[in-house]
Amino acid sequence: MGSSHSTPVAPVEFDHHLVSALADNAAIPVPSPARQSTIDAHIHARIQAELQRLREDEATVRDEMHAALEKENLDRERALAHDQDSAASSATLLADLDQVRAKVDRFHARRDLSQLPALREARDGLVVCYKNNTSTPLDCWQQVETFRASVSELEKQHIQSLQ
Structure with missing residues (x-):
């Protein structure tokens, strides 16, 4: 009804810069998906090459x-080595190291349970008692005491051998 009697509409004008920017964007071709994947692969390869070069540089610096x-x-x-005091202390240190090595060798030689029948028997008796008394392990107190005494005796012998 009132549309024929309304005021005339003024023409719409756009800013010249906006029209120019839209025209420039329309002129830039969008690469095809195949071309885009080729470009992406090329960029990825260049990044990987640069990372490899940086890693090699880092390795070179580390080696240097x-x-x-x-x-x-x-x-x-x-x-x-030219200092006389250093030579004397090195000789002392080497002698100390030899003593420690000898003690460690003696310790390892004595760790074998086959050479310790008393300890092996006490241990085996304790294990058998625990297996036979699974519901009442407190009944194995005598075997525990025997095992503790064997271990204590061996500890005393070991400490005496180290001195």
């Missing part, structure tokens, strides 16, 4: 640092 530290340590050792 190790070499420099090793050279520095060797220089220090040479300086200490």
Whole structure:
């Protein structure tokens, strides 16, 4: 009803910059999906190559640092080797190390239970008692005491052998 009597509509005008930007965007071609995947693969390959180069550079720097530290340590050792006090303390240290090695060897030689029949018998008796008295393990107190006494005796012998 009132549409024929309404005021005339003014023409719509757009800003020249907006029209220009839209025209520029329309002129840029969008790559096809196949072309886009090729571009993506190329970019991915370049990133991987750069990462590999950086890792190699890091490894080179690390190797150079190790070499420099090793050279520095060797220089220090040479300086200490020329020092007479250092030589004397090194000899003392080597003697102490030999003593510790001998004690460790003796300890390992004595760890074998086959050479300790009293301990083996006490242990086996305790195990048998526990297996026979699964519901009443407190009945094995005598075997526990025998085992403890055997272990205590071996500990005393071991400590005396280390002195």
